[in-house]
Amino acid sequence: MKVENQTIKSKKSEFFEKFKKINDFLRSKKKKLKDKKFHLESIKTINSIYKDEKCDLFTHVQIETISKCNGRCSFCPVSAKIDPRNLEYMKEELFFKILSELKQINFKGVLSFFGNNEALLDKRIIDWIEKARDMLPETVFGLYTNGTPLNLKKFLRLTNVLDELVINNYNDAAKLHSNVEEIKKHVDNSNSKYDNVILRYRLENQIMNTRSGNSPTALNIKINATCTYPFHQINILPNGNISLCCNDAYGDKIMGNIKENTLINIWNNVEYKKLRNEIYSSRQNIDFCKSCDEMDNNDDYHYKNSLIEKKKNETKKIDADMSK
Numbered sequence: 001m002k003v004e005n006q007t008i009k010s011k012k013s014e015f016f017e018k019f020k021k022i023n024d025f026l027r028s029k030k031k032k033l034k035d036k037k038f039h040l041e042s043i044k045t046i047n048s049i050y051k052d053e054k055c056d057l058f059t060h061v062q063i064e065t066i067s068k069c070n071g072r073c074s075f076c077p078v079s080a081k082i083d084p085r086n087l088e089y090m091k092e093e094l095f096f097k098i099l100s101e102l103k104q105i106n107f108k109g110v111l112s113f114f115g116n117n118e119a120l121l122d123k124r125i126i127d128w129i130e131k132a133r134d135m136l137p138e139t140v141f142g143l144y145t146n147g148t149p150l151n152l153k154k155f156l157r158l159t160n161v162l163d164e165l166v167i168n169n170y171n172d173a174a175k176l177h178s179n180v181e182e183i184k185k186h187v188d189n190s191n192s193k194y195d196n197v198i199l200r201y202r203l204e205n206q207i208m209n210t211r212s213g214n215s216p217t218a219l220n221i222k223i224n225a226t227c228t229y230p231f232h233q234i235n236i237l238p239n240g241n242i243s244l245c246c247n248d249a250y251g252d253k254i255m256g257n258i259k260e261n262t263l264i265n266i267w268n269n270v271e272y273k274k275l276r277n278e279i280y281s282s283r284q285n286i287d288f289c290k291s292c293d294e295m296d297n298n299d300d301y302h303y304k305n306s307l308i309e310k311k312k313n314e315t316k317k318i319d320a321d322m323s324k
């Protein structure tokens with residue numbers, strides 16, 4: 001298990017956070033300085049997957065089976081304090097329809113079983129992931145959780161079927177929740193390395209990305225760069241709607257509905273084509289994206305690809321061992 005501490009703020013940033021206006025100004029300047037370089041790197045990625053107005057198959061599918069989170073992170077548009085969405089569950093039939101389609105197209109990308117939610121609040125999810133593993137043995141399975149609904153039994157079941165389990169432990173004093181502490185003790189005393197687990201110490205109160213303007217701590221920053229997400233990521237909400245990206249927390253920009261169509265047809269539909277052509281030169285061409293300062297999407301594309309490569313090599317090794 002890899003442990004990452006993301007709770008340490010520098011003295012400088014602590015000082016400036018006390019003075020909101022100066023802090024906002026400095027953050028905005030920093031983002032703007034990164035803007036051009038990020039744009040050029042992202043265009044390189046997009047050109048490698050988008051040719052003649054046609055986009056390669058998505059490499060990342062995100063499925064949200066429940067529309068709620070129990071977390072109270074100050075920067076998050078779906079924190080339990082402010083989430084305007086109704087509680088909604090994905091129907092079992094719909095979940096397995098999606099899996100059947102992924103199986104049919106032999107999908108070997110990344111399949112995440114969470115969206116803007118705490119996926120483990122859905123009591124069905126572990127059973128479903130286990131069934132999904134039988135259907136899609138070569139797909140990369142991932143789940144991010146805030147850790148609060150976990151216990152050792154669930155942890156063991158999940159680590160058995162997931163390629164990546166990320167536990168984001170949100171606490172401003174950098175303390176683990178007692179259940180996560182128990183899991184960490186188990187890992188520390190175990191012979192298994194749990195290489196597929198990342199435990200992150202995270203802050204509950206901090207300033208993060210604007211999340212397309214929906215973050216309660218969002219700054220008014222205008223980024224001119226493109227965004228790679230519409231070229232490699234597809235997001236499915238509990239009611240089957242396909243939302244624009246993982247930052248479309250409330251499902252405001254809908255590209256189609258999986259109940260009425262296939263993922264492939266939606267991915268290649270007129271709305272997506274129009275949007276990709278518009279966002280290519282600048283996100284300022286799309287009303288929904290104008291207030292979004294997200295600049296991790298290109299790194300995320302490359303990170304997901306590294307997980308896909310790793311899985312390919314593991315599958316090859318298993319096949320080779322079996323043919324001996």
Ligand code: SF4
Nearest residue numbers: 069071073076079146
């Ligand atoms: S950041 Fe994650 S844990 Fe925190 S409120 Fe949002 S979805 Fe929940």
Ligand code: SF4
Nearest residue numbers: 212227245289292294
């Ligand atoms: S610019 Fe922001 S809102 Fe628009 S697609 Fe990218 S991440 Fe999503």
